[in-house]
Amino acid sequence: MDLTRDPAAAIEAGIDAASALFISYSFSVLGAILLIILGYLLAGIIERSIFTGLGKVRGFDLTLRHFFSQVARYTILALVIVMVLGQFGVQTASIVAALGAIGLAIGLALQGTLQNIAAGIMLLVLRPFRVGEYVEIGAVAGTVEEIGLFATQLRSADGIFILAPNSKLWNEPVRNFDRNGSRRNEIAVNIAPDSDVEAARKALKGLAETDDRVLKQPPPAVAVSQAGASAVTLALGYWTRPSDFAAARTDIAARTRGALGDEGIAQV
Known part of the structure; x- marks a missing residue:
């Protein structure tokens, strides 16, 4: 049948195609919504579980507990997004490759920042100094007030605020005047x-x-x-x-x- 000569048939065929497309994408949309809800709930459950589990480890730093639990949360959410895009026919392999390239570019651009994060994790795990201890590290000397993932806050003997990058503190010998107790x-x-x-x-x-x-x-x-x-x-x-x-x-x-x-x- 020549649809160009029969407008009614052309409209009916268009409606049928749109209906099939709507039904097909409706299931994809419903599946995507379900994945997002389940992924969001799962990410929250895993984040809380890791935070609570690490809290049972004696001496495990609170900052590290937040860091690792949030890394697990956002990793799961990223996987959920990839799965949702796969529901609509997007090639997930290309997405993963693109994310890898973006991650590499960000890593190169933030090399100094990532060094501070890595040094901050090592400082929190190995604990060469703790909050309240007086330390001397290279040209930096003072009482430790806060150990963050990027930098450490200290207060000098004359009350001056010091913010030192963690990578600087990690690469210098540490003289801890309070650690030994005497x-x-x-x-x-x-x-x-x-x-x-x-x-x-x-x-x-x-x-x-x-x-x-x-x-x-x-x-x-x-x-x-x-x-x-x-x-x-x-x-x-x-x-x-x-x-x-x-x-x-x-x-x-x-x-x-x-x-x-x-x-x-x-x-x-």
Whole structure:
């Protein structure tokens, strides 16, 4: 039948084709909607499960828990999008290849940022320092206030805010002044060469032993570090908790003159 000569037949054929197309795509749309709903619910369930599961691991950082759970969530959502596009006949292989190329381009463009993220993960996992600890890392020194995935916030001894990139902190030796739970200080004291060295040693040791901030173990010790013609140098060594280090050093150094009379002068 020549449809060009029979308009009614042409309209009927067009309606039939549109109906078939509508029915076909209706199932595709319904399937896509169902996939999106199920994928969204599944992504949320897996995200919560990973977050809760990692929370049961002792010492696992909260920032890492959020990071890994969100990575799992968005990975599932990306797979759902690919599956939805496949419902409409889009070649998923080409989509995956395109996503890979886009990911590579983004990775190259954000190379420094990705280095900071990788370093942040290593810092959170290995924990060379924790929040509240005083550290010295290269030219950076201060009390750690927050460890993020991109950068770490510190506060210097004079109250200055410091934001250091994680890659910088990861590639430098870390001096953690609080990690071991105790710190040793040594005060040098000069006395006259004709003074009673043994009496001075006992006086300095007693000064440290009577300070409540000085630890009993290891015990304080005093030794002659240098004997010259003009002065004899005694070295008073003692251990304190990190939180007491600065105050104890200042107080003990100030009290050495009183312990030795007029013969000794403290030199920190």
